[in-house]
Amino acid sequence: DTAVSQTPKYLVTQMGNDKSIKCEQNLGHDTMYWYKQDSKKFLKIMFSYNNKELIINETVPNRFSPKSPDKAHLNLHINSLELGDSAVYFCASSQEWAVYGYTFGSGTRLTVV
């Protein structure tokens, strides 16, 4: 009965590959997010999405793209992976844009070799 679940938990891949990280929430939330946590633990917003609007952090390379098949899922696709993409990626969700209701998943550690 995990609230926000991400798969896989660990992902090791070679440079240039394309990979996806899946995220599902069973909280009935309307809004989902992707955050990137680098090696220094800094958390940075990548995308915010609800069924009406996608907001992209302008610093995110266009190799990253969110895909939402339905309200409970927001997957992250990454094309042409680079060494600098290595990080922990967190999915989160909230009711509408209510930040006080943020619930994070356990993260996906991506290592690009």
Add this chain to the structure above:
Amino acid sequence: QQQVKQSPQSLIVQKGGISIINCAYENTAFDYFPWYQQFPGKGPALLIAIRPDVSEKKEGRFTISFNKSAKQFSLHIMDSQPGDSATYFCAATDQTGANNLFFGTGTRLTVIP
């Protein structure tokens, strides 16, 4: 550009002592200030939050002190326990648009027995 500045980067406290983590911000439009606690291998979890209409909020051993004029807020952990050892993040948002949370850089707290 770091929207929220956090210090110290790491903190070691004896069991039973008081842990204090400080944050500062510049954006006067920010009106919600949560603290998140992150254990290794887990996603951040909401610990306590405050709005600028109050100067202090207490929940159990955790207290937020807020100084609107100085644009600073801090987390105090009273009677610190080894189980409190984690990384703590302050955050802020203005709850407009996508209501993205802007995180501080994190403080790794270690409580020694």
